[in-house]
Amino acid sequence: MNAGVDDRRSTILRAIIEAYIDAAEPVGSAYLASLPGMGVSPATIRNEMSALEGEGYLHQPHTSAGRVPTEKGYRRYVDELMTSADPGPDRAGQVQGFFAKAHQEIEELLSSTTHLLTRMTDLAAVVTGPSAHRARIVSVQLVALSSRTVVVVVVDANGSVEKRTIVWPGEVDSGQLAEIGNAMTAHFREREVRDVDSPPRFEDPELDKLGAYAFVAVREAVREADRDGVFIEGASRIAASFGAVETVRDVISILERHYLVVTLMRSLLSRGQGVAIGSEHGVSSLRECAVVVAPYSVDGVEVGTIGLIGPTRMNYASAIGVANLVSENLSRRLSEG
Amino acid sequence: MNAGVDDRRSTILRAIIEAYIDAAEPVGSAYLASLPGMGVSPATIRNEMSALEGEGYLHQPHTSAGRVPTEKGYRRYVDELMTSADPGPDRAGQVQGFFAKAHQEIEELLSSTTHLLTRMTDLAAVVTGPSAHRARIVSVQLVALSSRTVVVVVVDANGSVEKRTIVWPGEVDSGQLAEIGNAMTAHFREREVRDVDSPPRFEDPELDKLGAYAFVAVREAVREADRDGVFIEGASRIAASFGAVETVRDVISILERHYLVVTLMRSLLSRGQGVAIGSEHGVSSLRECAVVVAPYSVDGVEVGTIGLIGPTRMNYASAIGVANLVSENLSRRLSEG
DNA sequence: TATTAGCAATCAAGTCTACCGAGTGCCAAG
DNA sequence: CTTGGCACTCGGTAGACTTGATTGCTAATA
Structure with missing residues (x-):
């Protein structure tokens, strides 16, 4: 408990x-x-070192070897010991x-952001698209x-x-489509995606029926809006990081399951964790990995990650620094205008 | 040259x-x-065996080992020896x-098709979306x-x-947008994507200017249409196939560069090759791999791969059989209606 | 009491040797 | 042309030994 020793x-x-x-x-x-x-x-x-091992921060692979950090060791490093992630x-x-040069569509922007991340850190990078639930609807159109x-x-x-292709219940009439589209647009305009709950009503009973039918497609389209926007790159860096082919297979297999990665990142963020090390995140195939997450926001609202x-032996300072840096820049970029 | 011996x-x-x-x-x-x-x-x-080695079909890793096929050996196997790929x-x-159960959007359909392929063959699977160049344009709309x-x-x-977000040169006027959108739709309707060469003209000089401005976005949107639709899955299977982490890294790194994979597949198909083995395809990082390709068509026109x-030691019969089978079913599925 | 030098102990990894066994090539007999 | 027999090759394994890195402990020291 002596400060000097502890230091x-x-x-x-x-x-x-x-x-x-x-x-x-x-x-x-x-x-x-x-x-x-020293x-x-x-x-x-x-x-x-012997004391540190007793405290659980280090591990000795075998008697005549040096020490290796444990998960607990990395955790303490990230929480207390690490020098600034600048x-x-x-x-x-x-x-x-x-970001100054990037002026593509949002999907391309996010995709090339994963590229930037993976290049800067030599780690696998993930960017999830802005959650669509809070986005306001601007237009609904029906095209034959x-x-x-x-x-x-x-x-x-x-x-x-977002779009949804449907089989129309009857012969398509472009006038009807336009009318339904306009009514939908008026009905949903400025409402958030998550508030898509009921179709607009029409005086004409046939239109009303068709409108209700089209509404289902709208609801499905927006419900799946979130699925698209996940960008993952750098699986090959994982291959370079691990010696065992088994581990490589396990990790890449997780990276291929996008929804799983998204779930993991979201749950980490919701628990307020920026870094999950080894078994902390509970995904057993990633037990030899660490995950660094940072949210980004549009107009002050956190919408993506x-x-x-x-x-686990990644360069945490660099990874956290780059994640935050990119997050800030991306937020600024998406909030402007 | 004796048929019996050869046999x-x-x-x-x-x-x-x-x-x-x-x-x-x-x-x-x-x-x-x-x-x-035997x-x-x-x-x-x-x-x-000794003769076969002399002819270049086999290779002996070392004196006291058995034989291993060479690329030439696999080639002959695929061309002549293989029993039906049924x-x-x-x-x-x-x-x-x-395909009977699948009734999602085309992107989801193609994406789950890669899943089907990788599951059935235990290989990495690629499906490229229908080439947009021959597709007819149905609607162009401008949304503020x-x-x-x-x-x-x-x-x-x-x-x-396809979409393209642009900064509007001046205050947005929804009436103008609608008018330009309608004119564009009328102008391009039923024309093929590759024929998008000039904007519609307007009497009103201001509209004409805005129309020309929006036209650039249309052209860019359709030009990039092909980029989206590439679906690759099964990188983790690659990891399981090779012992050397180096090879795994190289191959996965190629798989991450979608456009490269697409180019490779297209060039194989255009040369009429259904199978490329080892160095045949010229991508050095894939020299330990074989690639099997099959086109699929919509209404009789080959549009995707x-x-x-x-x-290289994949099960060619199974791979070719599955590729053809899926290609046929996908073609049928996309051509109906 | 904290630090340090010294030293014995430990153990992975490298080296050397021997040997086994799978597999071949060749030759001579069928 | 086919085959049995046999010598030969060579990778891989196992064991013995060495090397070197590193520790833990102890006793001396500041």
């Missing part, structure tokens, strides 16, 4: 974790003693440059594809477009 | 390849002689059942997102929806 011990833990992140090899006392700041002998460090001006510039099929197109205020996934 | 030799080659596909281990003469059909001694088989009634039923931004929505006869990617 030195923490310094040693931090040094071990950083060395391990760097080299992926167990860290020994001799190396630590040789570090500039004014003590290997023997002293060994005592501290990514530095060069990286900040890189991100700003990216053939004499029997109609596509219902819904545009929301984010600029997202940014995530990074990599081995 | 036996071919039988042996086929047996070797099938055994190797099955067990992934070099095949020896004793095992081959023990096979039911009425000859190991010594005889050894002679044939996937059997159970699998045919599985695929038919899938705010007083300064407009989203241009283009619907084609496939039911695909189905692909399977796996190790």
Whole structure:
């Protein structure tokens, strides 16, 4: 409980974790003693290491090896020991440059954001699209594809477009379609997607029936709006991070199940966790991975998430720094105008 | 040149390849002689194997090992030796059942088709969406997102929806937007996407200017139409197929570059090749892989491709059979109505 | 009391050797 | 042309031994 001892011990833990992140090899006392700041002998460090192991922060693969951080060790590192996650001006510039030049559609923007993330961190990157539930509907239109099929197109205020193709109950009449579309637009305009609960009503009973029919398509279209917008990139970096092909398979197999990744990220954010290490997140196939998440917002409302996934010995400072940096820039970019 | 010898030799080659596909281990003469059909001694088989090696169909990893097929060996197997790629009634039923139950949007349909493919073959699967170049445009609409931004929505006869968000040159006037949208729809209706070359003209010079401005967005929207529709699944199966993490990384890294995969598949199809083995396709990162492709068509016109990617020692008969089967069913499904 | 030097103990990994066994190539006999 | 027999090759495994990294402990020291 002596502050001095605690301090030195923490310094040693931090040094071990950083060395391990760097080299992926167990860290020994001799190396630590040789570090500039460390004014003590290997023997002293060994005592501290032994204590740290007793406290559960370190683990010794075998007697004649150095120490390796445990999950608890990484956790303490992330919570207390890590030095500022400031990514530095060069990286900040890189991100700003990216967002300054990016003027594509939102889907392309998010997709290339995953690319940016994976390139900057060498981790797998995830960006989930703005949750559509809070978006306001701007337009509903019915377009005839053939004499029997109609596509219902819904545009929301984010600029997202959802659609649903349906078989029309009867011969398509373009006048009717236009009328129903206009009524839908008037009915739903400025309402949030999650409030799509009942169709507009029409005086004409035939129109009313068709309107109710089309409404089902609108509801389905917006209900699935969230499914589309998940962008994951960098699975190949995972392959490079792990030696065991088994692990690679497990992790990539999770990354392929987008909804699972989204669920994981959302649940982490809702618990207020920015970093989940190893078994903390409960997905057993990712037990050798850590996940870093950051929300991004549009006009002050958190609507989506940014995530990074990599081995537990990832560079947390860099990952967290980049995630936050990108999150800020993306939020600003999406909020402007 | 004696038919009898050639026949036996071919039988042996086929047996070797099938055994190797099955067990992934070099095949020896004793095992081959023990096979039911093979009425000859190991010594005889050894002679044939030696000849086959001389002809370039087999390779011997080292003196005391059995033989392994070369690319040339697989090629001959696929071209001549392989027994019918008929996937059997159970699998045919599985695929038919899938397409009978599937009634989602085309994107979801294609995406779940990759899922079906990867599940049935245990290979990575690719489905490219119907090429938009030949699709007819059905509707163009301009929707105001705010007083300064407009989203241009283009619907084609496939039911695909493309959009482009633009900053409007001036205050948005919903009457103008509607008028321009209607004129665009009239102008482009029934024209193919690749024929989008000039905007409709308006009497009113202001409208004409705005129309020309919006036209750029239409052109960009349809130009990128093809980019969206690529669905790839099963990268994790690749991880399971190769022992070396290096190879896994290389292959998955290619799979992540969708446009590269699409280009590869298209160029194979345009050369009339249904199967590319190892270095045949020229993508060096995929030199340990084979690619199986099959086109699918809508109303008799080939519009998209189905692909399977796996190790060169994949089960070609099964892969080709499934690819063709799915291609037929998908074509039928997309052509009806 | 905290630190340190010294030293014995531990153990993975590398090296060396021997050997086994799978598989071949070749030869001579059928 | 086919086959049995046999010598030969060579990867892989197992065991013995060495090396080197690293620890824990103890006793001396500040």
